Amino acid sequence: MKAFDYIRPKSLEEAVGHLTQGKRVNILGGGVTLFLQIQNNELTPDVILDVKALPGFHDIRYHHHHGLKLGAAVNLQHLATGLEIRRHYPLLNQTAQELASPQIRNRATIGGTLAWASPVSELVAPMLCYDAVCHTWSPRGTRTIPVSELYLGDFKTALEPDELITHIHLPSFPARTYGVYQRQTIRHDGRRMIAGAATLAIHKHHTLTNWRIAVLGVDDRPKRVPEAEALLEGAPAEADIARALEAVQENIHPQDVVYARSDYRRAVLNALLQRSIHDIISNLQDS
Amino acid sequence: MKHEIQLIVNGETRSLTVESQQTLLEALREDLGLTGVKHGCSTGECGACSVLLNGEVVNSCMVLAVEAADAEILTAEGLATDEGLHPLQKSFIDHHGVQCGYCASGMLISAKALLNRTSRPHEEEIREALVGNLCRCGAYADIIKSIQVASRARR
Numbered sequence A: 001m002k003a004f005d006y007i008r009p010k011s012l013e014e015a016v017g018h019l020t021q022g023k024r025v026n027i028l029g030g031g032v033t034l035f036l037q038i039q040n041n042e043l044t045p046d047v048i049l050d051v052k053a054l055p056g057f058h059d060i061r062y063h064h065h066h067g068l069k070l071g072a073a074v075n076l077q078h079l080a081t082g083l084e085i086r087r088h089y090p091l092l093n094q095t096a097q098e099l100a101s102p103q104i105r106n107r108a109t110i111g112g113t114l115a116w117a118s119p120v121s122e123l124v125a126p127m128l129c130y131d132a133v134c135h136t137w138s139p140r141g142t143r144t145i146p147v148s149e150l151y152l153g154d155f156k157t158a159l160e161p162d163e164l165i166t167h168i169h170l171p172s173f174p175a176r177t178y179g180v181y182q183r184q185t186i187r188h189d190g191r192r193m194i195a196g197a198a199t200l201a202i203h204k205h206h207t208l209t210n211w212r213i214a215v216l217g218v219d220d221r222p223k224r225v226p227e228a229e230a231l232l233e234g235a236p237a238e239a240d241i242a243r244a245l246e247a248v249q250e251n252i253h254p255q256d257v258v259y260a261r262s263d264y265r266r267a268v269l270n271a272l273l274q275r276s277i278h279d280i281i282s283n284l285q286d287s
Numbered sequence B: 001m002k003h004e005i006q007l008i009v010n011g012e013t014r015s016l017t018v019e020s021q022q023t024l025l026e027a028l029r030e031d032l033g034l035t036g037v038k039h040g041c042s043t044g045e046c047g048a049c050s051v052l053l054n055g056e057v058v059n060s061c062m063v064l065a066v067e068a069a070d071a072e073i074l075t076a077e078g079l080a081t082d083e084g085l086h087p088l089q090k091s092f093i094d095h096h097g098v099q100c101g102y103c104a105s106g107m108l109i110s111a112k113a114l115l116n117r118t119s120r121p122h123e124e125e126i127r128e129a130l131v132g133n134l135c136r137c138g139a140y141a142d143i144i145k146s147i148q149v150a151s152r153a154r155r
């Protein structure tokens, strides 16, 4: 890799100094994407600012009322194994378990994963279903950005170059919330993703409400499909499901890639979603 | 930018001077001579460079040496003890878990990480633990068998 300086600030005050010197600074989470970008000369930083020693960046706090706070430097392995995640956000847990490899999950962080902004960033799908909000900090102050507003398409985000994700927040969900994650990839590591989908609904009075469908690999960013979600409210019959699946197809724009044509990605997504919706409904019938 | 760091490698504290951009893989192989750690793809896909960093398996090509300052690192060289080879190493030899050998040290490290958590893993758990390790000889069946036998042999 080309030479750069590595700094590991222990406070945000210390970080300000480095971010305002007019140097090219890249923020380091787990590095599993950043180091590739540096190796390929896509990025040529003067300075790498490691966020892993900043206070609060490893926080994991759950409160049944306020929900979950996850520091930006928490790694994906924690999402795959942590008790509070498994118990209260099983869809996030399931997605993290299926993603990449133990080696990558042990390094990759939540902040880096959200900032990476790939159209196939799998963790974004459950984050969208759980209404996750990013909390950020820059030398100009703090702000909050819902994950649904973070992506501008084609790897662009609403983050400023000197803006750090400090933590994310997920509201609490009722115990009877069901979620399913489905993916189809060429290889287990999701970098040859055909399509993926996270689906979630809340069981209330013998019906399923608050449906959320978040899709991956079929548009310029991971996104929810509210047009389809609305059609599933209540106790969806086969005809409703068919209409919802059609609504998904009308609202996606998959690209051809060397390993999957766009029409194939559409077909795969359709199958994944059909399975997911039926899974959630049968969960309701079993309970 | 140079950094003076210490690494606790296979139980021994080692002091070294590294550049910011130097990877842990480079430090282990080139500065400490631990060539059991293999350089494969540089992109985190093949797992040949796997080491345990504070007990967790990572690709050493995707960690800066300076990020690992003060950490405990286990490489394949650290598996054997004065009493001889680690049961995983013996089993890899006995059950042909090593074909050309390039992936073997990474496989051993992933297997070690698994056995640290789960003493009697199912085949499915072994497969999942090896998702980040490629074997271009395709010796997966023998590798999985080697790990299974080693885990049974342990008690």
Ligand SMILES: Cc1cc2nc3c(=O)[nH]c(=O)nc-3n(C[C@H](O)[C@H](O)[C@H](O)COP(=O)(O)OP(=O)(O)OC[C@H]3O[C@@H](n4cnc5c(N)ncnc54)[C@H](O)[C@@H]3O)c2cc1C
Pocket: A026, A027, A028, A029, A030, A031, A032, A033, A034, A035, A051, A072, A098, A099, A100, A101, A104, A107, A108, A109, A110, A111, A112, A113, A115, A116, A120, A121, A122, A123, A159, A163, A164, A165, A166, A188, A189, A190, A191, B043, B044, B045
């Ligand atoms: C071999 C391999 C397999 C993979 N498999 C999968 C898979 O199956 N599914 C999947 O979805 N993904 C997969 N990925 C992608 C991987 O999940 C992401 O690259 C990773 O999560 C990024 O996290 P990180 O912490 O390493 O980010 P980094 O590489 O550290 O950073 C990524 C980007 O985010 C920025 N950044 C980092 N932290 C912050 C912060 N706190 N605030 C603001 N910006 C920040 C960096 O500057 C950089 O631009 C794979 C990657 C590899 C290398």
